[in-house]
Amino acid sequence: MLKIGIDKIGFYAPHLYVDMNKLAVARNVEPEKFTIGIGQEKMAVPPITQDAVTLAANAALEIIDEDDKEKIDFVIFGTESGIDHSKSSAVYVHQLLGLKPNARAVEVKQACYGATAGLQMAKGHIALNPDSKVLVLGADIARYGLNTSGEATQGAGAVAMVISADPKIMALEENNVYYTNDIMDFWRPIYSDQAFVDGKFSNEQYIAFFNKVWGQYKEMTGHALEDFEAICYHLPYTKMGLKALRTVLEEAPENVQDRLKENYQISTMYNRNVGNIYTGSLYLSLLSLLERKEDLASGSRIGMFSYGSGAVGEFFTGVLQPNYREHLHLASHESLFASRKEVSVEEYEEIFENTLPKDGANIELDIEQDPAPICLAGVNDHMRQYVNKNN
Numbered sequence: 001m002l003k004i005g006i007d008k009i010g011f012y013a014p015h016l017y018v019d020m021n022k023l024a025v026a027r028n029v030e031p032e033k034f035t036i037g038i039g040q041e042k043m044a045v046p047p048i049t050q051d052a053v054t055l056a057a058n059a060a061l062e063i064i065d066e067d068d069k070e071k072i073d074f075v076i077f078g079t080e081s082g083i084d085h086s087k088s089s090a091v092y093v094h095q096l097l098g099l100k101p102n103a104r105a106v107e108v109k110q111a112c113y114g115a116t117a118g119l120q121m122a123k124g125h126i127a128l129n130p131d132s133k134v135l136v137l138g139a140d141i142a143r144y145g146l147n148t149s150g151e152a153t154q155g156a157g158a159v160a161m162v163i164s165a166d167p168k169i170m171a172l173e174e175n176n177v178y179y180t181n182d183i184m185d186f187w188r189p190i191y192s193d194q195a196f197v198d199g200k201f202s203n204e205q206y207i208a209f210f211n212k213v214w215g216q217y218k219e220m221t222g223h224a225l226e227d228f229e230a231i232c233y234h235l236p237y238t239k240m241g242l243k244a245l246r247t248v249l250e251e252a253p254e255n256v257q258d259r260l261k262e263n264y265q266i267s268t269m270y271n272r273n274v275g276n277i278y279t280g281s282l283y284l285s286l287l288s289l290l291e292r293k294e295d296l297a298s299g300s301r302i303g304m305f306s307y308g309s310g311a312v313g314e315f316f317t318g319v320l321q322p323n324y325r326e327h328l329h330l331a332s333h334e335s336l337f338a339s340r341k342e343v344s345v346e347e348y349e350e351i352f353e354n355t356l357p358k359d360g361a362n363i364e365l366d367i368e369q370d371p372a373p374i375c376l377a378g379v380n381d382h383m384r385q386y387v388n389k390n391n
């Protein structure tokens, strides 16, 4: 049977971050609440010159080569923080990367689930068109607002994946379990640039959805926790997946429990230092596991739990391919993390409040302050002006 899955995976986060210990002090909260209770160390802070489009384009830039440009005929962009009610962010990225014109480009929305929907659609597309490739993007800026209870779970960043036949990194298996139920745990009305959230309810529903799809998956396949090297979770904050994992751990013998707990911690390393990137979060967790666990064997089965408030949940699995490590971009991600610059809480607040004009006025932005290759240079006549500094 044709293997279909993740051939390449790239990542980008803005070059600025705020330290969660310092944010806690500024908010009169014990630092351990943020670093242990929520499980976040650093939160990426997007400058005004980055939006969902530029984040995604920057993530894709490091993985796309000439062969990809020739073969990608579908760009699927999962996002909660798209920049237009009508035109899809995928069209901008398609242009910024110089992809061939004979391609489809669409945006997919379902809170943090969009990129998973994109990945599964890509799988179907490749099954019908085995010689083509699909670019799946998950990029977001998570905004709850200053001094809100969700503030510590903000972040910004993007994951880009090339999906193809005979993938070099992870082959997707069959037997996905998906589940939809209309609930109000997190949403963002069209007039609001900040999310509304019922945090406790959202946590409960995340776990309930996980239990439901995991239970159905076990029934359908006969698989158990023993069959997994690791389970990656959608991570609004790194404690969230752990809460879900803990509800099922006792199903497994102790050595398997230890393995899953250890690998869970490794799968949260990047997220802990970036924050919530909504649609990309599950894939950032996968990337963290693949890049930071040096002895993760080819052939390992990885479980993936995707959750998008509102809500849709999905459990699916993939198998790591031979020599997959050779196709990761570890050095580039190490340097991305190492070259980030810390901003004070005051600076973060200023950046947070410095938003694009809402009255349609033109604005020119200083992209020299932003080391990213692809930046938002301004807005002119209601049109965002993007620049690829490499061109």
Ligand code: COA
Pocket: 030, 031, 032, 033, 034, 036, 037, 038, 112, 149, 150, 151, 152, 153, 186, 197, 198, 199, 200, 202, 203, 206, 236, 237, 239, 307, 309
């Ligand atoms: N040391 C260690 N842990 C501490 C602590 C301390 N000093 N103080 C508090 N904590 C722990 C709490 O026990 C709690 O842990 P638990 O959840 O395991 O019980 C955790 O820190 C958070 O504390 P809590 O009082 O629940 O925080 P909160 O009311 O400020 O809300 C969220 C936290 C996560 C609910 C809130 O940030 C939020 O709504 N975030 C957005 C939710 C979201 O992303 N939803 C989408 C899901 S996909």
